[in-house]
Amino acid sequence: MSLQPLDPRTAEIFPMAARHLLGDTQLRKNVRHATDVIQNKRRIVVDEMPDWQELRESGKRLREHTMQHLREYLEQFERNCTAAGGVVHWARDAAEARQIVVSLAKSAGAKEVIKIKSMTTEEIQLNPALAAAGIRPYETDLAELIIQLGHDQPSHIVVPALHKNRQQIREIFRREMNLPDLGPSPQDLADAARLFLREKFLTVPTAVSGANFLIAETGGVCVVESEGNGRMCLTLPDTLITIAGIDKVIPRYEDLGVLLQLLPRSATGERMNPYNSIWTGVHPGDGPKAFHVILMDNARTSILADAEGRQTLNCIRCGACQNACPVYRQTGGHAYGSVYAGPIGAILTPQLMQMEHAQSLPYASSLCGACYEVCPVKINIPEVLIHLRNKVVKEKSWADPEAIALKTVASIFRSERRFRAAQRLGRIAERPLVRKDGQGDGWISWLPGLLGGWTQVRDLQSMPKESFREWWEKRAETKGGSDV
Amino acid sequence: MSDARSEILARIARATSTGSPSSWEEIPRDYRQSSTASDRELVDLLTHRLHDYDAQVVEASSSDAATAVAAMLKAREVSRIVIPPGLQSSLLPPGFNFIEDTGLSHAELNQCEGILTECTLAIAETGTIVLQNVPGQGRRAATLVPDYHLCIVDAAKIVATVPEAIERLNPTAHLATTFISGPSATADIEMTRIKGVHGPRFLDVVLLLE
Amino acid sequence: MRISLFITCYNDTLFPDTGKAVVRVLERLGHTVVFPAGQTCCGQMHYNTGYQKEAMPLLERFVAQFRDADAVVVPSSSCVAMMKDHYPKMAEEIGRPDLIRDVAELLPKIFEFSELLTRRLGLDDVGAYYPHRVTYHASCHGLRNLNLGDGPLRLLKAVRGIDLVPIANVEQCCGFGGTFAVKNAEVSSAMLAEKTTAVLNTGAEACTACDNSCLMHIQGALHRQRTGVRTIHLAEILASTEEGRA
Ligand code: SF4
Numbered sequence: 001m002s003l004q005p006l007d008p009r010t011a012e013i014f015p016m017a018a019r020h021l022l023g024d025t026q027l028r029k030n031v032r033h034a035t036d037v038i039q040n041k042r043r044i045v046v047d048e049m050p051d052w053q054e055l056r057e058s059g060k061r062l063r064e065h066t067m068q069h070l071r072e073y074l075e076q077f078e079r080n081c082t083a084a085g086g087v088v089h090w091a092r093d094a095a096e097a098r099q100i101v102v103s104l105a106k107s108a109g110a111k112e113v114i115k116i117k118s119m120t121t122e123e124i125q126l127n128p129a130l131a132a133a134g135i136r137p138y139e140t141d142l143a144e145l146i147i148q149l150g151h152d153q154p155s156h157i158v159v160p161a162l163h164k165n166r167q168q169i170r171e172i173f174r175r176e177m178n179l180p181d182l183g184p185s186p187q188d189l190a191d192a193a194r195l196f197l198r199e200k201f202l203t204v205p206t207a208v209s210g211a212n213f214l215i216a217e218t219g220g221v222c223v224v225e226s227e228g229n230g231r232m233c234l235t236l237p238d239t240l241i242t243i244a245g246i247d248k249v250i251p252r253y254e255d256l257g258v259l260l261q262l263l264p265r266s267a268t269g270e271r272m273n274p275y276n277s278i279w280t281g282v283h284p285g286d287g288p289k290a291f292h293v294i295l296m297d298n299a300r301t302s303i304l305a306d307a308e309g310r311q312t313l314n315c316i317r318c319g320a321c322q323n324a325c326p327v328y329r330q331t332g333g334h335a336y337g338s339v340y341a342g343p344i345g346a347i348l349t350p351q352l353m354q355m356e357h358a359q360s361l362p363y364a365s366s367l368c369g370a371c372y373e374v375c376p377v378k379i380n381i382p383e384v385l386i387h388l389r390n391k392v393v394k395e396k397s398w399a400d401p402e403a404i405a406l407k408t409v410a411s412i413f414r415s416e417r418r419f420r421a422a423q424r425l426g427r428i429a430e431r432p433l434v435r436k437d438g439q440g441d442g443w444i445s446w447l448p449g450l451l452g453g454w455t456q457v458r459d460l461q462s463m464p465k466e467s468f469r470e471w472w473e474k475r476a477e478t479k480g481g482s483d484v
Numbered sequence: 485m486s487d488a489r490s491e492i493l494a495r496i497a498r499a500t501s502t503g504s505p506s507s508w509e510e511i512p513r514d515y516r517q518s519s520t521a522s523d524r525e526l527v528d529l530l531t532h533r534l535h536d537y538d539a540q541v542v543e544a545s546s547s548d549a550a551t552a553v554a555a556m557l558k559a560r561e562v563s564r565i566v567i568p569p570g571l572q573s574s575l576l577p578p579g580f581n582f583i584e585d586t587g588l589s590h591a592e593l594n595q596c597e598g599i600l601t602e603c604t605l606a607i608a609e610t611g612t613i614v615l616q617n618v619p620g621q622g623r624r625a626a627t628l629v630p631d632y633h634l635c636i637v638d639a640a641k642i643v644a645t646v647p648e649a650i651e652r653l654n655p656t657a658h659l660a661t662t663f664i665s666g667p668s669a670t671a672d673i674e675m676t677r678i679k680g681v682h683g684p685r686f687l688d689v690v691l692l693l694e
Numbered sequence: 695m696r697i698s699l700f701i702t703c704y705n706d707t708l709f710p711d712t713g714k715a716v717v718r719v720l721e722r723l724g725h726t727v728v729f730p731a732g733q734t735c736c737g738q739m740h741y742n743t744g745y746q747k748e749a750m751p752l753l754e755r756f757v758a759q760f761r762d763a764d765a766v767v768v769p770s771s772s773c774v775a776m777m778k779d780h781y782p783k784m785a786e787e788i789g790r791p792d793l794i795r796d797v798a799e800l801l802p803k804i805f806e807f808s809e810l811l812t813r814r815l816g817l818d819d820v821g822a823y824y825p826h827r828v829t830y831h832a833s834c835h836g837l838r839n840l841n842l843g844d845g846p847l848r849l850l851k852a853v854r855g856i857d858l859v860p861i862a863n864v865e866q867c868c869g870f871g872g873t874f875a876v877k878n879a880e881v882s883s884a885m886l887a888e889k890t891t892a893v894l895n896t897g898a899e900a901c902t903a904c905d906n907s908c909l910m911h912i913q914g915a916l917h918r919q920r921t922g923v924r925t926i927h928l929a930e931i932l933a934s935t936e937e938g939r940a
Contacts, residue, residue: 014878015877015878015879015880015881018878018880018881019880022880022881022884326866326867326869326885327878327881327885330881330884330885331881362744363873363874363877363878364878364881365871365874366834366867366869366870366871366872366874366875366882366885367742367834367871367872367874368834368838368867368871369834369835369838369839370834370838370865370866370867372838373838383779386741386742386744386780388744389742389743389744390744390745390746391744392744393743393744393745393746403745406739406740406743406745406748407745407748409739409740410740410745410748410749410751410752412734413703413734413735413737413752413755414734414751414752414755415734416731416732416733416734419703419734419735423706423707426707437917443917445918450876451876452879453875453876453877453878453879453882454875454876454879454914456879456880456883457879457883457886457887457914457915457918458883458886458911458914458915458917458918459914459917459918460910460914461708461910461913461914461917463707463708464708464709464710464711466710467706467707467710468701468705468706468707468709468710468713468714469701469706469729469731470710471710471713471714472713472717472729
């Protein structure tokens with residue numbers, strides 16, 4: 001499958017994209033399997049923590065505090081990172097960030113760069129920009145490698161290739177690595193990736209990474225990973241370029257005591273992921289000789305300015321909400337038309353687009369709250385979804401059929417008299433649609449217009465002859481009251 | 485036109501001008517920050533967690549540490565082993581080719597079969613070993629490129645929880661620091677955990693008691 | 695106790711039997727039920743779909759109708775969640791100090807039906823009889839927003855003659871989600887298919903819940919597929935006795 005880069009500006013609206021993906025049985029099976037496995041692992045390592053709720057509360061409060069004081073913490077990070085030999089750059093938007101990375105890579109003389117999985121670089125579509133400048137990016141995370149070699153797009157923020165199964169991955173590797181005899185076991189596939197990238201790690205002198213946390217107090221950067229590809233990229237090249245959203249900063253080193261408990265258990269269901277790297281500027285004799293970090297806004301400050309949307313920035317990108325989401329579990333990530341899929345994508349993407357695109361995403365949720373329940377920093381995603389729906393509605397024209405319908409209903413509810421009349425009218429209006437079933441009960445199997453979605457797979461019981469209030473009033477009149 | 489830095493900082497200042505400031509100290513911290521586990525319990529928990537990661541663990545006293553190292557290396561059939569500068573010589577058994585890392589090239593590191601280090605501390609609850617760039621642990625590349633890592637963990641360096649570890653590391657926060665929890669792994673293919681992708685595929689531990 | 699019934703707009707119109715059952719159970723327990731006649735809708739559909747402005751007058755109407763109640767019972771977990779989660783913020787936004795105060799005083803007196811029985815009245819056994827095989831669907835709002843916990847199950851377990859069977863993945867959403875079921879009909883249907891499979895796998899004759907909106911959705915598919923499995927609100931089970939059904 002070949003996909004255009006996920007771009008909310010050009011993506012299909014969610015219900016349409018979802019309709020296509022729901023037809024892909026294999027994809028749905030893969031997504032279901034993967035999310036089931038992570039969720040079960042997560043549940044076990046979360047349940048064993050007696051203080052999980054206290055950790056979540058600290059995580060939330062820590063992130064809230066950071067956002068309120070974002071300016072001072074970014075300035076502090078910049079100062080300390082610079083003092084330790086790093087170079088700090090600032091980027092207002094994606095274009096500026098891309099341009100900084102490309103020009104840094106060019107002046108390092110790079111023909112190739114090795115990359116650690118980074119959703120921020122996906123967000124700004126860095127790889128096409130590097131390629132256009134004649135620099136070949138090599139994704140080194142196994143999942144990202146599968147995506148890159150398969151000309152595919154990520155569908156999950158932690159496990160980007162979870163929509164592919166081993167046979168599909170084997171086919172990609174066979175073709176792209178020229179390994180006709182490659183075996184199908186996950187071990188064979190991982191070994192192939194190890195061999196494919198080993199020489200690149202040892203020889204490519206420039207790396208690009210994201211960051212999990214920027215530590216204001218020390219100027220240090222923390223990257224959390226599993227495979228060791230991250231460590232390779234962070235330590236072997238001469239030049240390291242790290243790109244991070246401004247939301248990635250944390251106040252103090254001590255805060256890792258909270259976040260390094262919340263993140264791994266939520267993300268991969270591990271007590272700790274195999275590797276965490278923390279470095280501060282340039283360490284002589286250990287790792288890159290030049291270190292650049294780009295602090296990128298790209299609409300994050302507009303999210304910060306919205307009191308109700310702001311909690312979106314508290315996200316630590318663990319992906320737990322995606323695994324828990326019953327909508328994501330049906331469609332996988334591509335339906336969201338953004339590298340940020342699932343519940344976090346449904347709130348983050350439209351806000352990154354400043355509500356100009358991706359307006360269907362806040363509606364891609366039944367508001368069941370499973371995301372909020374698992375979120376390690378207690379982001380109330382349903383609340384933000386409703387807030388964003390309100391913003392979408394405010395933009396609607398008065399002639400929008402849905403707006404007309406809902407405003408009419410609201411005016412009915414504002415008056416008891418109108419409500420009674422509507423109840424009676426409903427019984428008359430539905431009459432032509434009602435059919436009796438075998439039990440003699442009335443059911444509706446077809447509804448017009450906006451409501452047609454209901455009757456695609458469901459029937460609707462016809463309205464009872466008498467509303468509750470009519471019954472109540474009759475009963476009061478006849479008084480008796482004892483025999484209900 | 486203003487530069488990106490001042491523009492972003494100004495946007496942040498505008499965005500946060502209405503909220504009420506809070507101090508870092510006010511953040512509630514009702515999670516566990518220490519543990520009452522005994523030394524033995526910590527050793528057992530760490531061992532258990534390391535076994536979960538398929539690491540081999542042996543206990544030894546400081547007088548027979550070198551013997552334990554020799555047994556591990558033999559069992560894994562590695563003989564060309566990198567050692568960081570400053571590693572205690574009492575840990576080194578005879579009969580192996582120990583190569584001190586005096587700035588080996590990537591290619592030279594890649595020729596070595598293993599790496600032997602000490603560690604700054606270990607976290608029992610998560611089975612984590614923490615390395616920093618200090619004598620006996622060395623630079624990051626050396627513990628990464630060779631396929632086998634044998635780590636000597638002094639039982640006195642085991643803490644129970646992550647917050648305790650972070651607190652102990654705080655004074656040396658500026659050092660390059662790596663948390664290692666089991667061998668390199670991935671679950672990217674059907675969420676099946678596979679040991680060993682790019683980092684060392686095998687990790688063993690000698691636990692020094694007393 | 696004098697208990698005010700907020701029937702909710704859709705129960706009033708589509709599920710009057712649920713309201714009758716609530717009245718029957720509470721009167722059987724010796725309480726007096728009152729029904730403020732001017733009530734209509736809590737505003738949930740509007741609020742959750744993004745029509746906050748339209749929901750505001752409905753909040754004001756609700757408060758005016760129920761301000762003086764000692765306790766309010768609502769046989770719909772999602773409507774109670776709507777009020778508890780959003781009314782305080784909405785009142786702030788309207789900005790009338792009396793409204794803010796009324797909402798703050800009223801909210802602790804509002805109970806979802808099972809919650810009223812187990813938490814406010816401290817009852818598990820309300821003397822019901824229902825000799826059928828039943829499975830319980832924990833609606834998301836009851837489960838997560840109201841933390842009903844095992845309250846509804848305790849009530850069901852105390853019903854004489856009932857054969858209560860657990861459903862797989864009880865915490866998973868049925869896919870209703872209000873206007874979601876229409877706006878994202880395909881995804882909603884896919885979620886519903888998982889839920890109806892889980893219901894059918896229990897072998898139950900009936901699926902119950904504290905929320906008719908989920909049940910209407912589940913029933914719609916069970917009927918379309920001609921499964922013969924019914925849905926029934928918890929109140930209607932609890933209203934049934936040896937003497938007869940509500
Ligand atoms: S919103 Fe919460 S659960 Fe979702 S990715 Fe972010 S931190 Fe994780």
